[in-house]
Structures are given as structure tokens and as C-alpha cells.
Amino acid sequence: MLPIISAEGLGKTYRISHLTRTESYRTFREELMRKPARLWQRAKNALHGGAVLAAETSEDIWALRDVSFSIDAGEVVGIIGRNGAGKTTLLKVLSRITEPSAGRVTVSGRVASLLEVGTGFHPELTGRENIFLNGAILGMTRADIRERFDEIVAFAEVEKFLDTPVKRYSSGMYVRLAFAVAAHLEPDILVVDEVLAVGDAQFQKKCLGKMREVSGREGRTVLFVSHQMGMITSLCSRGILLEGGQIAFDGGAAEAVAKYYTRSDGAPFAVDYTKLAKAVGDQFATLQQAWIEDANGQRTGEIDIRSGFEIRMRYRLHDKSPKSPAPQFHLYNAQGICAFATVGEPPTEMVEGVYESRCRIPGNFLNNDTYFVDVALAYYHAGVHVSFHERGALTLVIFDPIEETLNTRSRRGYSGPVGGIVRPQFNWETVRAS
């Protein structure tokens, strides 16, 4: 049988210019000024006896390079990799949002891409209207939508609010409705980016169940990007690990996840997003840096279980940013289980500028384990708006120096593993009761 997707030598370059790197978009004014600026630079170089033809100030970045694979109908493939490894670019090329710069993909079937929940939802329109709008955007025909309308509404549990504009929806209802439309897509190939991470746990489970049902029963092909390794191993049969835009591993899902972890050794405890080809964020806010800092103010990824530390993020709020963003960190362990999610409460009146949010996490709280930190910033009014959400952006290793802690309260001479995602030391009291 012919593969349903086959990619040969796929490549995608982005041109990044050093002059405009900090800007999220370009202006014509800059473009006009660039030529004179360059001439001036050259003239200066010439005067100083340097090379007249200085190097260009822009460079091409390969977001994908020489990627080849083929996928058979019915396969559920997880695509994993660090940030900037090219996962989203690959999905965007497959769903035709952006054109490849080299190579080709042959797709024999209808592709629906789900890169965001509720793409195109309009706050002024009612739930009913948004179902039709979103369905059409995702590639359903009116007849399809009408046929599944009741099912979608039941799935989303919003019957009572069908004729209410979605701007009055709670964020939970908004996400549920958006998911419900997506869950009822019936393409041959479903391309899903990291969207299942929003919404409450129960609804997530429902969506996963629906996806599993769809891919199992009807032999749908699914390409799935996630940082939640638990999801990859439970949902996918095959895993493709991307590194620096190239395929580092292609095989069983569990094996790919294992490779991901072993290769992530020395994974970052500090990330500088201003160095990436594309800004992380949107029109409201862009993420600049995130890092972990120990009690002495040193940037490090290894923290003694007994001492506190800080996770910090630095971001720029743009002039259109709504008033109160909610910066947050989510910590996951290697099994993809969320240890906790914590949301900051910055001042309510924040103007345009660069901000740093710090979350102080006490010692004797996390267990000795490796944690992956999501760095996110969201706005909670008129539905959830996520400006950025970098999954597994930072890696945090909590170590327990046994020779020192063995005889302290946390171990009391016990040297084996201590269970639990966290290992807090709560206040205990032991009194004589009788």
C-alpha cells in the first residue's frame, strides 16, 4: 500500500535579519532606511581601509532540513523535540500553512490541522454561529456541520448558551466548545499541535478518548506534537524525534521518548528566546528569557532538595496588551504528570515594557526527580487568551545528597527512593494521647 504521507528532503528556511530581530514584524520605513544604512556602513568601512563588501546583516536559518519519512494510513505518530527543533514548522508545512523551501511532500488524503483551539472564533458571534464558522475554517462543509451539530453541542455541554455570544462564555465553556468542533472533524489525516493541554483534566480525558476512538475505529492517521511524554507514549504507536530541524530518531513511540530524555541531558536551565528566528508570543506579549536560579542567585538547573530556588521569566508587554496578564509555570515530571501549576499575580496596571516575574519555590517541597517547566502567560477575560506557552522550556533536576540528608528528618536513615511527585515537610505534631 502506498504511504498516506511521504516527505522527501523537506527543508524550510527563515530569513532573520539582525537589524529587525527584536521586532515581531517589519515596517516599510525600516526597509527603506536599510539601504542607506548599509551604504553608510560600507563607506565607513572603506574609509577605515576595511572590506567594502561587508557581510550581509541577515542570515538564513534552517527550521527544517532534509527531513524524509513516510507514514502509512492509520498510524498515530508523535512528533517530539525541544523548542525550536522544527516540530511546529513541520506541521505547518504538512498542513500547507507555509510553503517548504526545499523538497516535497506527497499527501494522499484530506488534511485537517488543529494548531490552536478555536481558531477564528469570533467573540461577538454566538456559540451556534461560531460552530459553523470554526467548522468551515477547519475544512468541514455546511452539510457536515449540520449533520454533527447536535453531537458537537452535546459534547461541549453548552446547550443552554447556544445563542449567547461567546464573549460571555466562561473560559471553560469556550475551550470545550472549541474542542468539540475539532473533535468532530473527520479528515483522513489529522495534524494536532499541543492543543490538548488547555482545558480541565476531565475534558482533556474526554478529548483523548474521542481521538483514540476516531483513530482506532476508523483508521485515521494522526500526527501529534506534544511535550507531554505521557500523552505521546499512551496515544502514539510511532515517534519521530526532531533535533535542530532534522530527524534524530524515527521508530517506536516509547523508544523515541527515551531518546528524547537521554538526549536532553544538560537540557537548559536558562533559555534566551530573543535568539530564536521567530519571536515567542503574540501581539500582547513576547517571551524573552526564562531561567532557574538557586538561592545564591546562580543560574543553574540542579537544585539541592533542601534549598529553595526561583524560576523566572522575562517578557515584554506590547502597547496593546490588556491590563493584567497571568504569568505562570507548570511543572511536569518525566511521566508527563503535572506536579503543580502556579500562577503569578502581577500588579493590575502594567504598561508597555519588559517585566520579570519570579516564582519562589521553597526547599523541601519537590521530590528528587527531574521536572520540566512550562513557561506561559495568559489573559483571562473574554475566554482564555494564551500569549505564549513554552512547554518543557526548562529542565530542573532536584537532587538529594543522601550522605548529607540520610540522618535528617526527611530520611531518618532510610536510603531508598521516596515516593511521590512532591516531598514536602509538613508540620507534624506527636503528642501523648492517653
Add this chain to the structure above:
Amino acid sequence: MQQRRSQRSALVIEPGSLARLLWRDLWSYRELFFVLAWRDVSVRYKQTIIGVLWAVMRPFLTMVVFTVIFGRLAGFPSEAGAPYALLVFAALLPWNLFATSLADAGNSLVGNSNLISKVYFPRLIIPAAAIVTSLVDFAVSLGILLGLMVWYRFVPGWQLLLLPLFTALAALAAFGPGLYLASMTAKYRDFRFIIPFALQLGLYISPIGFSADVVPEKWRLIYSLNPLVGVIDGFRWCILRGDGAFNWQSLLTAAAVTAAMLWLGFRRFRDTEGTFADVI
């Protein structure tokens, strides 16, 4: 179901495939075009009172001002004995259609950047759908025209039946430059500042507050390079009973300029379409 039918054909995605498959895609995404047009219209008229009021008041007030300034104060002559207010309104109709179409189409890509970066569909749909909203506003303004005709007891002739033709010409005249501007604003955001400026100039260099007959004969050809001259001549001919002779010269010039701009705008749009998701 459409989803099943298209299953057989294999799609090859490679550099340049967007442009190659454009016509096929436009056809298969035709439904999205209607849905996006419906969205734009229903959002605009959602607050019914304000939506309709806006569409009514804007051309009406402009007409009053122009009639007073050009008809009364400057004393320009009307055409074919028609009331000056009708002369002005017959020009404001296509002008507003042109202006809102151009502005909406030009800003449409940036306004829909969330869609462009998350889903594929032929991007041409977005500016095209934006024009539909302007056509709806235009239809509302036709209601005012009707009211004016009743007020002045002015009975139009058979020429009115040709109005849709000139309406299409006005929309197409806006679509070409609209495509060009949309493509430019996607890449350079400051390009959108050009649109209101150009439209402001256009309002005065187009024969809206006055009849094109005011322009001296030897300048007429150059003057009619502005496609709105031909469109407005046509509108006045249709609405004011065409007592004045039909101006073929301005119509043909307008058609030629419109076609050339459509071609330029379309080519620019098609050549840059593949990069919209990357630059927007």
C-alpha cells in the same frame, strides 16, 4: 461528503505548489469564502442600530456637506437638470463602495493574521470576503438613494438596470489595489497608513462633489486614468436618466486601468501568498 470524495487525489506540496494549485483550491474552498463574508457582515451589523446607522449616516452627511459646498457655495453646475444632491449621491455610492472595499481588503490579511498562521486556505478568500461587506453597505446606501428619488420626485430611466455593471466595476477597481496593499501590509505594517491618506486624496480628485464635465476637455483623458472617473460617469448616467451622452472614453479607460491593476495586484498577491504565514 466532500471529505471522502477528495480522498483519491494525491497532493504534492513543494516550493511553488500554492501558486500552482490556486485555482483548484479556490474552488474547493468556496464555502469558506461565503462563511467568512457572512462573518464579516454579521459582525458589522451585530449591533443592528449602530451598524445600519453607520451605513446610512456616513454617505448621507457627506452628501449634505458636498451639496452645500460645491452646489451652493461654489455654484458648480449639475448634470441633465438633476437635483445637485442626487448628482453628489450618485457619485458617493460608488466612491464609498470603492473606499471601504479598498480599506477593508487592504487591512484584511493583518486583521485575520490568527487564521493565516494557523490554518491553510487560499488567502485570496480573505480580501475577497472583505469586499462583500462593502457591497452590503452599498445595498443599504441604495435605500437612501431611493428615498432621495422619492423626495425629489425623480423618476429614473431604463439605464438604472445597468447599475450592477458599474457596481462590479467599482468593486473590481478596489480589489486590484486592495490585493496589492494587503500583500504589502502583511509584510510591512506601516503600509496601512497609506490607505487612509490615499483615500482622502481620492475623495477630492474624483468627480464626487462636482460633475466630471467641469474638467477641461484636453485634460479629460489624463483625468480619467483615475478609474473612479469612469465608474462615477457610469453611475450618474444610470441614475440621472442618462440625459448626458454616455461617456465611452472614460468607461473604457476605467476598465483598462482596473484590469491592469487587478492583474498587478493579483500577481503580487499570488507571488507572496506562500510567505504570509511567515511574515505576518
